Amino acid sequence: MSSVLADVLQVTALIVALALVHRPLGDYMAAVFSSGKHLQVEKWIYRAVGVNPDTEMRWPAYLRGVLAFSAVSVLFLYLILRIQDDLPGSLGFAAITPDQAFNTAASFTSNTNWQSYSGEADMGHVAQTAGLAVQNFVSAAVGIAVAVALVRGFARSRSGELGNFWADLVRGVVRILIPISVVAAMVLVATGAVQNFAGINEITTVTGQTQSISPGAVASQEAIKDLGTNGGGYFNANSSHPFENPNGFSNLLTIFLLLVIPFSLPRTFGKMVGSVKQGYAIVGAMATIWFVGVVLVTWLEYTHPGTASQLAGGAMEGKEQRFGEGASSLFAVSTTMTSTGSVNSFHDSYSGLSGGVLLLGMMLGEIAPGGVGSGLYGMLIMAVIAVFIAGLMVGRTPEYLGKKIGTRQIKYAACYILITPALVLIGTAIAMATGNGESSMTNVGAHGFSEVLYAYTSASNNNGSAFAGFGANTEFHNTALGLCMLLGRFLPMVFVLALAGSLAEQKPVPATAGTLQTEKPLFTGLLVGTIMIITGLTFFPALALGPLAEGLAA
Numbered sequence: 001m002s003s004v005l006a007d008v009l010q011v012t013a014l015i016v017a018l019a020l021v022h023r024p025l026g027d028y029m030a031a032v033f034s035s036g037k038h039l040q041v042e043k044w045i046y047r048a049v050g051v052n053p054d055t056e057m058r059w060p061a062y063l064r065g066v067l068a069f070s071a072v073s074v075l076f077l078y079l080i081l082r083i084q085d086d087l088p089g090s091l092g093f094a095a096i097t098p099d100q101a102f103n104t105a106a107s108f109t110s111n112t113n114w115q116s117y118s119g120e121a122d123m124g125h126v127a128q129t130a131g132l133a134v135q136n137f138v139s140a141a142v143g144i145a146v147a148v149a150l151v152r153g154f155a156r157s158r159s160g161e162l163g164n165f166w167a168d169l170v171r172g173v174v175r176i177l178i179p180i181s182v183v184a185a186m187v188l189v190a191t192g193a194v195q196n197f198a199g200i201n202e203i204t205t206v207t208g209q210t211q212s213i214s215p216g217a218v219a220s221q222e223a224i225k226d227l228g229t230n231g232g233g234y235f236n237a238n239s240s241h242p243f244e245n246p247n248g249f250s251n252l253l254t255i256f257l258l259l260v261i262p263f264s265l266p267r268t269f270g271k272m273v274g275s276v277k278q279g280y281a282i283v284g285a286m287a288t289i290w291f292v293g294v295v296l297v298t299w300l301e302y303t304h305p306g307t308a309s310q311l312a313g314g315a316m317e318g319k320e321q322r323f324g325e326g327a328s329s330l331f332a333v334s335t336t337m338t339s340t341g342s343v344n345s346f347h348d349s350y351s352g353l354s355g356g357v358l359l360l361g362m363m364l365g366e367i368a369p370g371g372v373g374s375g376l377y378g379m380l381i382m383a384v385i386a387v388f389i390a391g392l393m394v395g396r397t398p399e400y401l402g403k404k405i406g407t408r409q410i411k412y413a414a415c416y417i418l419i420t421p422a423l424v425l426i427g428t429a430i431a432m433a434t435g436n437g438e439s440s441m442t443n444v445g446a447h448g449f450s451e452v453l454y455a456y457t458s459a460s461n462n463n464g465s466a467f468a469g470f471g472a473n474t475e476f477h478n479t480a481l482g483l484c485m486l487l488g489r490f491l492p493m494v495f496v497l498a499l500a501g502s503l504a505e506q507k508p509v510p511a512t513a514g515t516l517q518t519e520k521p522l523f524t525g526l527l528v529g530t531i532m533i534i535t536g537l538t539f540f541p542a543l544a545l546g547p548l549a550e551g552l553a554a
Contacts, residue, residue, distance in 0.1 A: 003324055003326065004326070006326065007298065007325075007327070010326065010327060011294065011326075011330060013252070014252060018259060018260060018263050021260055021264060022264050025260065025264040026264040026267020026270075026271065027268075028176075029264065029265065029268040030267070030272050032171050033148045033163070033171065033272070034272065035171075036054075038167070039174065041174060042170050042171065046170070052164075054164065054167075056162075056164065057161065058161055058162065059149075059500055060501075061165075062149055062162050062165045062497055063493065063494060065166060065169075066145070066497075067490060069142070069165075070109055073105075073138060074106060074109045077105040077108060077109060077135055078105040080126065080130065081095070081096040081104055081131065082098070082101050083095060084124055084126070084127050089124050089125035089126045089197065090124035090126065090127075091124040091125065091200055093121075093127075096117070099475045099479055100116060100117060102478065102482050103478035103482040104116075104117070105482075106482035106485045106486050107464065107485055108131075108139065108230070108232065110485040110486055110488070110489035111139040111140060111142070111143055111228070111230055111339060111462050111489065112339070112341065112458075112464045112489070113136070113225065113230045113231035113232030113341050113464040114231075114232075114341065114463075114466070114472075115233070115236075115464070116472040116473040116477070116481075118235075118236035119232075119233060119235050120212075120234070120236060121214070121236070125217070128216055128221065128234065129216075132221070132232065133220070136230040137177050138169070139228070140227075140228030140372045141168075141169050141170075141173045142169060142373070143229075143372050144168070144176070145168035145169050146373055146377055146493050146496055146497065147374070148163065148373075149162040149163060149497060150377045150380055150499065151268070151269050151272045151376075151380075152272070152500065153499065153500030153501065153502075153503035154400070154403060154503055155272050155273045155274070157504070157506060157507055158507055159505070160501050160504045161504060162497070162500050162504060176261075177227060177228060180227055181220070181223040181224045182223075184223035184253070184257055185219045185220040185223040186219075188219040188222055188223060188250055188253070191249055191250040191253070192247065192250070193219035193244060193246055193250065194215045194216070194218040194219065195217055195218060195219040195220060197216060198215050200213065201214075201215065213243075215243065218234045218235075222234070222239075222244050222245070222254065223257065226254045226255075226340060227261065228372050229261075229338045229339045229340040229371040229372045229375075230341070230464070231339075231341025231342045231464035232342075238342055238343045238344070239251075239331070239342045239343060240320050240344045240345060247322065248322065248323065248327065251322075251327055251331065251344060252327070254331075254342065254344075258338050258340045258342065259334055259338065259369060262338055262369035262372060262375040262376070263283060263287070265369075265372075265373070265375070266279040266280070266282040267279045267283070268376075269282060269376060269380070275519060277519035278519050280519070281518060281520070281521075281527070282379055282380070282383065282527075283369070284524040285379065285528050286368045286369040286370070286375070286379060287368075288528055289337070289361075289367075289368035289531070290333065290368045290369060293337060293357055293368070294334075296357050297329040297332060297333050297350070297357050297358065298325065298326055298329040300354040300357070301315045301325045301329050301351065301354055304351050317349040318345055318346035318347075318468070319345040319349070323345070328344060331343070331344045332350070332354075333357070333358065333361060335463075335465060336359075336465060337361040337362075337364075337366060337367075337368045337370070338370055338371055339370065339372075339374055339375070339461065339462045339463050339464070340371070340463070340464070341458065341464025341465040342465070343465050346467075346468040347465060347466070347467055348442075348451065348466075348467035348468040348470075349468075352447065352450075352549075352551030353547060355450055355547045355550075356551060359450070359454055359539075359543065359546075360536065360539070360543065362461045362463050363421075363424070363457055363461070363536070363539045363543075364532075364535050365378045365382070365535055366461050367379040367531065374462070381413050381417065381496065381499070382527060382531050382534075382535075383518070383527055384400055384410070384499070385414075385417070385530055385534060386526050386530040387405055387516060387518065388405050388413075389526075390516050391405070394514070396514055398516070399509060399511075399516070400518060402510070402511070403506050403508065403509075404509060408502055409502055409503065412495045412498050412502065413499060416492050416499075419487070419488065419492050419495075420488055421538045423456070423460035423488050424456050424460045424461075425539075425542060427460065427480060427481075428452055428453050428457075428542065431452055432449070432452060436476040436480075438452075440452070440472065440474060440477060441470065442471070443469055446545065446546050446547070446549040446550040446553070447550050449546045450467060450546035450550065451467040451469050451470040452470065453542055453546050454470070455470050455472060455477070455481065461488060462488055
């Protein structure tokens with residue numbers, strides 16, 4: 001079987017698997033967040049925290065819950081990292097320095113999972129499991145909760161109430177993330193992923209050298225890192241490490257995990273607003289952008305110029321022989337178009353234009369299909385913008401799902417889409433102007449600039465992947481990138497919840513002959529075009545200085 005045919009079959013199998021799961025998982029999640037009943041274990045959690053899960057919240061109260069919980073999470077994880085050397089199971093590792101502890105705490109709490117450290121050389125068992133793995137669950141659940149709150153804003157009327165944050169958070173963890181993660185972890189163990197709490201092992205390599213290997217609860221953390229679109233890895237090599245990702249089947253499984261919830265949430269959205277066709281329109285836009293990205297990057301890597309690439313049948317630098325160009329490209333596009341950040345190959349080694357596509361996937365807002373929760377609410381914000389533009393073209397007040405999109409709503413949506421570009425471009429500019437960006441670049445010229453641009457794009461969009469050549473472990477970058485992660489995660493949530501509250505207060509307007517049919521393929525095309533024009537063109541000058549200049553010069 002040729003490698004091209006194998007890659008086509010792999011993508012086909014992935015699409016079929018996602019299509020089969022889309023409806024049952026989407027319906028299940030809709031039932032979870034629409035139920036009025038609480039499981040016994042959930043009741044125990046509510047009593048321990050001291051909250052009433054049946055109390056309805058308006059958007060300011062819901063936002064306070066999100067911010068308060070996340071602030072406590074940052075402090076809790078920061079403390080664990082700072083006192084790691086005094087904790088059991090530290091494996092003899094020292095406490096994490098203040099700037100790196102802040103960066104890591106901000107990273108995992110914001111669902112970014114950017115790592116400026118080597119996991120196997122810096123983190124003990126307690127830090128990995130009680131610290132990082134716990135945040136993998138709860139940060140993902142926060143994203144789902146905010147998305148569900150926005151969906152309720154469209155579904156409800158004359159109330160302004162968006163549900164209860166604490167109930168949504170607990171249900172997301174207990175009923176969705178934990179059950180799927182347990183099953184996925186067992187499958188990963190069966191494929192050869194490591195799962196133990198052993199100490200550091202000294203092994204002899206094939207060259208006769210000795211190497212220290214620090215195993216741990218790898219499979220369980222691998223499952224939630226992908227399912228929750230978290231990213232980060234137990235090992236510095238991330239999902240290219242055989243302990244995390246042993247073979248082709250585990251590789252395809254991890255790609256499935258990082259896409260399955262984001263691609264199923266539009267079905268949840270459709271069920272909760274009473275029209276599954278609306279969900280199909282949203283998932284159609286997500287799938288279109290994702291599929292085009294996969295095709296582009298795979299094609300560019302197979303046709304990479306250069307004698308070595310032509311002899312190898314494709315660009316294999318920075319890629320695992322176990323996976324090849326196709327599986328590596330599929331993973332790279334899927335991880336950058338979600339907020340995952342896991343990598344099974346080094347994006348720094350991709351061709352200039354391929355790196356540009358990966359960057360663009362994050363710059364679009366990671367909405368194809370995006371992170372767990374964040375992808376859905378980001379796409380719905382773009383849907384509001386698309387409806388507004390369509391209304392301007394025909395000269396009537398825009399409506400979406402029976403809710404008028406007026407001045408107030410469009411201001412919230414505009415503020416949402418301006419935050420990330422501001423963080424990316426200003427952060428990159430400051431890093432380059434102060435010399436901190438240039439000093440951390442491994443390469444010079446356009447590719448070196450791409451390394452800096454990628455770092456701030458990844459942090460501000462809560463992705464977490466990196467061009468491997470970028471030296472991020474400095475006091476400046478640990479602090480600056482940490483701030484970008486926090487602002488890039490929680491400032492947009494302010495406007496998402498404010499928009500949700502304003503929509504929930506409205507009285508639905510009946511559809512007329514002039515109402516834009518947002519469940520049709522025409523709207524899906526309009527939505528994709530709006531995304532490419534509004535967010536894509538925002539970053540075009542920066543892309544022209546980096547990956548485009550590099551690609552055109554090759």
